[in-house]
Amino acid sequence: MSIRQNGNQLLLVPPPNKIECGEGGMVLPGNPSVTGLGNFKDSFVKIIRDEIGTFTRSSEADAKICFCPPEKSPANFKDYALKDEGYVLSIDPGSVSIYASTEAGFLYGAMTLRQLIRQFGTRIPCMNIADSPILAHRGVQLSFPQGHMSYRHSFMRNLVPELARWKINALYLYLESYFDFPSLPHTAGPGAMTSDEALDLDKLCKSYSITLIPILNFMGHAGEILSLQKYCHLKEYQPDKDPRTMNGFNLCASSPEVRKLVDTMLGDILKCFSSEVIHIGGDEVSILGQCPRCAKARKDKTNFEFYSEYFGRIRDVAVKNGRKIGIWGDMLLHNCNPAKTDV
Numbered sequence: 001m002s003i004r005q006n007g008n009q010l011l012l013v014p015p016p017n018k019i020e021c022g023e024g025g026m027v028l029p030g031n032p033s034v035t036g037l038g039n040f041k042d043s044f045v046k047i048i049r050d051e052i053g054t055f056t057r058s059s060e061a062d063a064k065i066c067f068c069p070p071e072k073s074p075a076n077f078k079d080y081a082l083k084d085e086g087y088v089l090s091i092d093p094g095s096v097s098i099y100a101s102t103e104a105g106f107l108y109g110a111m112t113l114r115q116l117i118r119q120f121g122t123r124i125p126c127m128n129i130a131d132s133p134i135l136a137h138r139g140v141q142l143s144f145p146q147g148h149m150s151y152r153h154s155f156m157r158n159l160v161p162e163l164a165r166w167k168i169n170a171l172y173l174y175l176e177s178y179f180d181f182p183s184l185p186h187t188a189g190p191g192a193m194t195s196d197e198a199l200d201l202d203k204l205c206k207s208y209s210i211t212l213i214p215i216l217n218f219m220g221h222a223g224e225i226l227s228l229q230k231y232c233h234l235k236e237y238q239p240d241k242d243p244r245t246m247n248g249f250n251l252c253a254s255s256p257e258v259r260k261l262v263d264t265m266l267g268d269i270l271k272c273f274s275s276e277v278i279h280i281g282g283d284e285v286s287i288l289g290q291c292p293r294c295a296k297a298r299k300d301k302t303n304f305e306f307y308s309e310y311f312g313r314i315r316d317v318a319v320k321n322g323r324k325i326g327i328w329g330d331m332l333l334h335n336c337n338p339a340k341t342d343v
Contacts, residue, residue, distance in 0.1 A: 010116075010119070011115065011118075011119050012115050012116075013165075014166065014167055016112065016129045016130065016131035017080065017130055017131045017132060017134075018077070018128075018129070019128070019129050019130075020129075021125070021126075021127050022091070022092065022125070022126030022127050023126060024093055024126050025093070025120075025123045025124055025125050025126055026091050026092060026093050026096060026123070026124050027122055027123050028064060028065075028096070028117065028122045028123075028124060029064060029122070030053075030122075031053075031054050031055060031056055032055050032056075032064040033055065033056050033057070033058035033063045033064050034048075034056070034057055034058065034063055034064070034066075034067070035057065035058055035063035035065075035066050035067070036063075036066050036067030036068055037057065038057075040103070040106075043207055044103060044107075044207065047107065047161075047207060047208065048106075048110050051107075051110045051111055051113075051114045051165075052110055052113055052117065053117075063095060064095050064096065065095065065097075065098070065113075066096070066098070067098050067100075067106055068098065068099045069099070069101070070082045070088075070100060070101040072097075072099060073088045073090075073099035074088065074090060074128060077090075077099075077128060078099075080130035080132050081099040081100055081101060081105070082101050083105070083132040084101070084102050084104065084105070085102060085104045085105055085108060085132060085133050085167075085209070086100065086101075086105050086130075086131060086132030086133075087100040087105040087106065087109035087112075087130075087131060088100070088128065088129070088130045089109045089112050089113060089128070089129040089130075089131075090129075091125070091126050091127055091128070093126060096113060096124070098110060103209065104169070104209035107164065107208070107209055108131070108167055111164065111165045112131070114165070115165075133167060137170055138167060138168050138169050138170060139168065139169070139171065139172055139213075140170075140171060141171075141173075141215075142171070142172070142173055142174065143174035144173070144174065144176075144178045144191075144193075145174070145176040145177070145178050145221075149191070150191025151191055151192060151197065153193075153197045153200070156197075156201055157200075157201070157204060160201070160204050160205055160210060161208060163208075163210060164209065164210060168210065169209055169211065170211045170213060171205060171210050171211070171212050172214075172215055173193070173212065173213070173214050173215060174215045175193060175214055175215060175216055176216065176217045176221050176224070176281075177189070177192075177216075177217070177224040178192045178193060179193050179198070179214070179216070179268075179269075180192045180193065180194045180195065181195075181265055181268045182195050182268050183267065183268050184261075184264060184265065184268075187224075187225060187231075189224060195268065198214075198272035198273060199272055202272065202274055202275075206274065211275050211276075212274075212275055213275045213277055213279060213326070214269055214272075214273050214275075214278060214279065215281065215326075216265065216266075216278075216279065216280055216281055217280070217281035217282075217283075218251070218265065218280045218282070218311075218314060219250055219251050219282055219310065219311075220250050220251075220281060220283060220284045220285045220286065221249070221281060221283070222235075222248065222249065222250060222251045223247065223248060225251075225261075226247075226248030226249070227248070234248075234252055234255055234257055234258050234261065235249070235251070235252065235291075236248070236250040236251065236252045236288065236290065236291050236294065237287065237290070237291050238287060238290050238291075239290055239291065239292060243291075249286055249287070250285055250288070252291055252294060253288060253289060253297075253310045254289070254296075259313070262314060263317060266278070266280070266314065266317060266318065270318075270323060275323075276323060276324055277323070277324045277325065277326045278318060278324070278325055279325070279326035279327070280314055280326070280327060281327070281328060282307075282327040282328050282331055282332075283328035283330050283331060284330065284331070285307070285331050288303055288306065288307060288331075289301075289303065294306070302335070303335040304332075304336050307331060308332070311325070311327060
């Protein structure tokens with residue numbers, strides 16, 4: 001969407017739902033006076049300061065930037081200000097007002113103001129902007145193991161504010177085993193994310209209204225763990241193969257040791273990430289239920305039943321801890337036909 005104001009194309013990402021252009025402009029002084037932040041935590045006020053620059057708090061009568069309740073919004077835009085992540089940004093010759101009903105809404109309004117300041121400097125065109133996300137869930141995913149990249153905490157701390165400026169509210173970290181599980185020392189390879197880094201990044205994301213969602217693998221993609229002598233006996237393998245001579249990719253679905261290992265990994269993840277949903281993988285399971293342990297345990301169960309029981313148990317553990325699980329759908333779709341007995 002291309003919006004022009006006095007011949008200038010507005011450079012706003014993402015484009016707002018509604019813009020009403022006015023006449024003239026508002027000169028924003030250095031260190032402007034701000035009101036309406038009294039009910040917010042100091043951490044949130046710091047974020048607002050990072051977005052719009054240094055400011056001083058003042059009385060409402062003297063304020064150049066006002067954070068206002070939604071009911072005071074211009075009537076024709078009030079519906080946007082009342083939405084969970086919506087806001088109204090109103091600029092007139094005397095002041096800038098941001099109307100919202102949630103912390104996320106005020107944050108997004110301030111970030112839109114930041115974009116206007118970057119484009120126009122201290123003289124901002126008068127206008128009304130109303131916006132609320134079309135999609136409630138707006139996520140991006142970063143994959144560290146697939147790109148063979150080390151986790152860099154300083155990069156992630158710089159990335160989170162940028163994602164928030166694009167109005168992203170979910171960040172998926174595809175980790176597989178690129179996580180230094182506190183309860184499983186010496187299992188993570190070089191460049192893995194640590195528990196302290198996870199806790200810090202989770203806290204930072206929450207301050208920017210972003211949910212941080214880890215993606216682990218609790219069956220397939222377990223090659224790094226299975227390459228360790230301590231866990232190599234937990235691999236799934238075909239009955240005509242010698243497990244001592246083959247690389248492992250999948251964890252055995254019927255091993256009690258695997259259940260204990262997975263529960264330990266999940267317990268560490270639940271302590272480090274606060275998101276309601278924990279993604280546990282489940283994709284690309286190349287071998288399922290073929291080793292002697294599984295052949296004895298599965299009896300007449302179909303692949304779908306065997307697979308769903310394994311992940312259903314993990315789901316139950318998550319639910320007992322007040323969480324939900326996410327899972328890839330490829331193997332559910334592949335195994336949902338009872339006629340198929342092989343993966």
